[in-house]
Amino acid sequence: MVVSVRDTDWDGVRLHVVTGKGGTGKTTVAAALALALACDGRRVLLMEVEGRQGIAQLFDVPPLPYEERRVAVAPAQDGRPGGDVFALAVDPQSAMIDYLEMFYNLRQAGRALTKLGVLDFATTIAPGLSDVLLTGKAAEAVRRKSGGSPVYGAVVMDAPPTGRIGRFLNVTSEVSGLAKVGPIRGHADTVQNVIRSPQTVVHFVTLLEEMPVQETLDGIAELREISAGEIRPGGIFVNMTRPGAAELADRGDGDRQADMLSLALKAAGLGDDPDLAADLAAELSDEERTARAQQAQRRLLDAPGQPCYELPLISDGIDLAGLYRLAAELRGQGAA
Ligand SMILES: Nc1ncnc2c1ncn2[C@@H]1O[C@H](COP(=O)(O)OP(=O)(O)O)[C@@H](O)[C@H]1O
Ligand SMILES: [Mg+2]
Structure with missing residues (x-):
């Protein structure tokens, strides 16, 4: 063949x-x-x-x-x-x-x-x-x-x-x-x-x-x-x-996001619950921390100079x- x-x-x-x-x-x-x-x-x-x-x-x-x-x-x-x-x-x-x-x-x-x-x-x-x-x-x-x-x-x-x-x-x-x-x-x-x-x-x-x-x-x-x-x-x-982990890692700081989040919630008519905004913001920043830690690990993998592939x-x-x-x-x- x-x-x-x-x-x-x-x-x-x-x-x-x-x-x-x-x-x-x-x-x-x-x-x-x-x-x-x-x-x-x-x-x-x-x-x-x-x-x-x-x-x-x-x-x-x-x-x-x-x-x-x-x-x-x-x-x-x-x-x-x-x-x-x-x-x-x-x-x-x-x-x-x-x-x-x-x-x-x-x-x-x-x-x-x-x-x-x-x-x-x-x-x-x-x-x-x-x-x-x-x-x-x-x-x-x-x-x-x-x-x-x-x-x-x-x-x-x-x-x-x-x-x-x-x-x-x-x-x-x-x-x-x-x-x-x-x-x-x-x-x-x-x-x-x-x-x-x-x-x-x-x-x-x-x-x-x-x-x-x-x-x-x-x-x-x-x-x-x-x-x-x-x-x-x-x-x-x-x-x-x-997907999106890299973008998440690159996003701005948590405080600014919490502010934007509460604005967004208000706009959506959900703005009266301050706990909701705080909970969501905490969850987001957890994910961001993970994403940032992952990005740091990803950079370490460049050191040996071998090709890297990403599998979802x-x-x-x-x-x-x-x-x-x-x-x-x-x-x-x-x-x-
Ligand atoms: N890309 C992936 N997405 C989702 N699940 C995965 C992926 N790769 C592996 N898994 C799951 O993770 C578990 C461990 O995978 P496995 O190939 O058996 O690992 P190992 O041989 O290193 O022990 C299995 O349940 C497998 O189906
Ligand atoms: Mg195995």
Whole structure:
């Protein structure tokens, strides 16, 4: 299929790792990004690695098995059909069986080891091993080819939260104590080659609140530090923004507003209740304070120099229509 080349901020990126403080909308944004990337007609794989089945819930499908399943089709674009979004929930044990099969043709052995609890044991005593198996699955999906061309145009990973992302992606150092040579080491090196290439970026999802913003800034700094710049930060996705917040933050001081408010109430024939004007003014200034605090957080996010995207709060909750809306926002802002 001929896919038209569009100028986006992440042209050439094939692996989009999405992290963020828990609850900021990591899973939602990863899914919206996958849909946005598929709008060009590309097939996109959306992966989750934390065993929460968040993707299945979001797309309202039964829990995902360890198997790539189509969960959505991107909206048509300029008369061209949208691409398919496939989803996969990866867990360390299944990824280990996959690995044994790929490298040793040992699927049966993997199953037997699972029954004996050996894989559980191995991945529990060596968290670095789990991580290399999970990131390894993403790297495999990025590299997979069929008939000479890539099976997936892009892979989006709903990754662990910001606090764990550095260790998760820095698998070489994590497994080096475990295996200095041999197939696991070789595997880890292959995975690192993908993660530390310009084909991979790490996006951060945040809200305009102090904690998630700080985690975003720390996370970006950490990635740069642990990898000497080889693990590339991607975009900052400011989620659940409210329309008009910027204007609200820029408005005049509270006293003048209370005066104007009471004038307006009088004009509307509601001017006799002084408490009403005071209550309304208090509410307005609360909102303004919040808006101003948010603007301050927003300015902090400019420091790392990464592209920022704003995603609106979808007031009636996130369903497929909501995801399409967020995907359209991401396209409009150049994220995909
Ligand atoms: N832009 C948005 N507008 C409205 N609700 C949202 C938005 N983004 C996320 N949510 C909701 O916030 C909650 C947490 O989102 P989720 O993607 O599961 O976060 P995380 O994966 O970071 O824990 C979910 O209920 C989700 O539907
Ligand atoms: Mg999630």
